[in-house]
Amino acid sequence: MKKAEATAYARGLIPEREFCAAYMDLRNLRGILQKSPDCADYEIIKAVWDVIIEQRYSDQTMSRLLYRECSKSLAAVGASCTDSELSSQALSLQVQAASTCSEHASIEASGGLGVLPFELVLPDSPAKFSGRSPSISWNELLKAGEVTGEPVFSGRSAVIQSAGDNQIFTIKIARAGELPAGLHLEGKWMEKLFDDAQSCSVRFDCPRPFSVSGQIVFKITDLPEDGPVNLHKEGYAMAYHAHSDYFVYPNDDREGRRTGPQDFLEIMSRNSYIMGWLAGRGIVHDAPIPLFHNRVQAIRRTDEGVYQWHRFGRLDRWLESCRFPNFGLSGLRDFEHLQVMKPGSDKFYRAVGSHFMSILLVIGSWFRAQNPELCGLDENDEPVDARALFDPEFFEKAVMSCFGEYYRGFTGIEFQHEIDLHPAKLVKCMIDEMGVDQHMFEVMRVVDQDILEDQEFRDYLLKYGMAPEKVVIITKGEADIPLVTGPHLGDFNGAISLPEIIEWSAMAAGCCIAAKSLGGRWGGARLGVV
Numbered sequence: 001m002k003k004a005e006a007t008a009y010a011r012g013l014i015p016e017r018e019f020c021a022a023y024m025d026l027r028n029l030r031g032i033l034q035k036s037p038d039c040a041d042y043e044i045i046k047a048v049w050d051v052i053i054e055q056r057y058s059d060q061t062m063s064r065l066l067y068r069e070c071s072k073s074l075a076a077v078g079a080s081c082t083d084s085e086l087s088s089q090a091l092s093l094q095v096q097a098a099s100t101c102s103e104h105a106s107i108e109a110s111g112g113l114g115v116l117p118f119e120l121v122l123p124d125s126p127a128k129f130s131g132r133s134p135s136i137s138w139n140e141l142l143k144a145g146e147v148t149g150e151p152v153f154s155g156r157s158a159v160i161q162s163a164g165d166n167q168i169f170t171i172k173i174a175r176a177g178e179l180p181a182g183l184h185l186e187g188k189w190m191e192k193l194f195d196d197a198q199s200c201s202v203r204f205d206c207p208r209p210f211s212v213s214g215q216i217v218f219k220i221t222d223l224p225e226d227g228p229v230n231l232h233k234e235g236y237a238m239a240y241h242a243h244s245d246y247f248v249y250p251n252d253d254r255e256g257r258r259t260g261p262q263d264f265l266e267i268m269s270r271n272s273y274i275m276g277w278l279a280g281r282g283i284v285h286d287a288p289i290p291l292f293h294n295r296v297q298a299i300r301r302t303d304e305g306v307y308q309w310h311r312f313g314r315l316d317r318w319l320e321s322c323r324f325p326n327f328g329l330s331g332l333r334d335f336e337h338l339q340v341m342k343p344g345s346d347k348f349y350r351a352v353g354s355h356f357m358s359i360l361l362v363i364g365s366w367f368r369a370q371n372p373e374l375c376g377l378d379e380n381d382e383p384v385d386a387r388a389l390f391d392p393e394f395f396e397k398a399v400m401s402c403f404g405e406y407y408r409g410f411t412g413i414e415f416q417h418e419i420d421l422h423p424a425k426l427v428k429c430m431i432d433e434m435g436v437d438q439h440m441f442e443v444m445r446v447v448d449q450d451i452l453e454d455q456e457f458r459d460y461l462l463k464y465g466m467a468p469e470k471v472v473i474i475t476k477g478e479a480d481i482p483l484v485t486g487p488h489l490g491d492f493n494g495a496i497s498l499p500e501i502i503e504w505s506a507m508a509a510g511c512c513i514a515a516k517s518l519g520g521r522w523g524g525a526r527l528g529v530v
Helices: 002-011 020-033 040-053 063-081 085-099 104-113 138-144 181-199 262-280 318-321 346-370 392-411 423-434 446-451 454-463 468-473 498-518
Strands: 151-155 159-160 166-171 208-210 216-221 236-243 281-286 338-340 441-444 481-484
Touching: 002 020, 002 040, 020 040, 040 063, 040 085, 040 216, 063 104, 063 423, 063 441, 063 498, 085 498, 104 262, 104 498, 138 181, 138 216, 159 423, 166 181, 181 208, 181 236, 181 392, 262 281, 262 346, 262 392, 318 346, 346 423, 346 498, 392 423, 392 498, 423 498
Parallel strands: none
Antiparallel strands: 151 159, 159 166, 166 236, 208 236, 216 236, 281 338, 441 481
16 A cells, blocks of 8 residues: 555656646655655656656755755665665765755755764763852963963963973963853863863873863953953963863964965864764764854844854855864864764764865865965955866865765765866866855945944944045944955855855765664665666
8 A cells, every 4th residue: 555655655756747736646666665765666766766866846946945855865765765776776876966966956965964863972062050059260380280381372372382291281271151051061161171182092182171160151350461451350260281182273364373285284184084983973063164154244144144154145254254263273173163063964974074074174274274365356346266286186185085085984984986076077066166266245234234223333434444544434333334354155145155165065975874873774865876
C-alpha cells in the first residue's frame, strides 16, 4: 500500500505540475520514505532527483522549501534503505545535485545531507554565571598573574608578558553595558577544554583561566586611567594565561606581522582541523569571524544584523570581518562563542557551513593583506582592481588543504573525494569578486540615525570617512545618508555578489556531516555513479 502511494506521488512529479501541488506531493512522499524507506525504488528517487537537478520552480519565492523536501526524500532512502544498491544510488544522485545545482537548489541538496544525525554523547555546557564576583585591585591582579612587563591595551583587553616560557597574562574587561555572563562563559570553556586540547593531534594551545577566590569573573576596584573609555563602570573582568602566539593572526595586514604562504597554510589548515574536531564532538564555535548582513542596522534588527548565509543576502564589509579572526597561531580564540550543539538539525548544518564560509573569506583576505592600501575606490571613484594580488594555484591549494583537515578532524578519516568540490571554479569566482571592490556603499537610513545620540551619530559618520566639515553641517534624521564603508559582497540590502561561496560552504558542510553519519554507506556513494 505504501509503495503504491509513494509511486503515485512520484509519477505526479511531471514538469507541468503546479508548484503548490508538487510541493504537497513531495512533502507527502518524504513522509512515507522517512517512515518506510524500503518502499522506494529507482523510479521514485529519479523522479524526485529530476525536480531538483532541473531546478524546477526556481522562480518561485518558496522554491527552497520544495527543494528541501526533495533532498530529505533522497537522504531518507540513502540513509535507511536496506537495499544497499538503491541506497548508494540515492546518495549519488543527491551528491550530484549538491555539486552541480546553484543557489537554493544547491544548498538544500547539501542540506538534506547536512541534517543527517549521528550518534554522539554531547558534553555538558559550562555552568551558568552565579552572580558572585569578588573584588581585586589592579596591582593585586598583576601580582597574582606573575606579570613581568607593562600592560598594553588591545581593545578592551590588557596584555602583559608573564613568568614562564612564551607566556602572556591577558585581562579582558567587560564593555560598558555588557553582562558579565559572557566573560564567565569564556573562562569556563577554557577550563573545560584545557585538558582536551593537550590530547588534540595538532597543536592547540588552550589558555588557562585565572580565578579570584575560585571565581572566573571578578571586579577590578581601580581600573587604570590609561585604559579604554568604554569599559564597564563596575570593572567586571576575567583573565587568563596563554601562549605568546595567542594574538598572532594568519592574515594580519600590518607591516612586520604578515605571514608567508607556508606559515599561513599551516595556521589555516591546523585551525580548520581544530574547528572540525570540536564540531564533530558537538562543540561548535559560532563566530570564527563576525559576519553581518548590515552592521548599520544591527541595533534595530531582531537578528542584530548577523549574517544568515542560507538566505543569500549581501555580506557586509567582508574585509573588515576578516581582520583579527577568532583563530591564530596558537589555535582557537574567543571561547565565549563556543556552544554545545546536537547534530541532525538545520542549526548544526548551518553552523558547520559558517565555518567553511569563514575559512574561505579569511583565505581571500590573506591575498588582499599583501597590499592593504590597494582597496576601495581610486582617485576617479572607480573600484580598485586588486586581482593581481591573488595566486589562483596557491588559493586552490589552501582551500583544499583546509577542507581536507576540517573533514579529517570532523570525521576521523581522510577525505576520499566522494564529491567533486570544483575548487578551481570556486577560486576563479572568488578572485573576480574579492579582487575588485565593486560594492563600496551602504545607506544610513533615517530610522537608524534616530536611534543614535547626536555625538554617536557624528562619530559614526567620521569613522566611515565623511569629511569633518560636512559632518558639522549635516542634520540627523533629515534624509538617508550614503556612506563609503566597503568593500562589501553585494549592494546594500541586496543579494550576495558571490553566491558560489555559499553553495560551496553548504556542499562542504553536507559532505562532512554525511560522511560521519553514514559511514560505509557514504563511502559507497560517488559522484556520477548511479
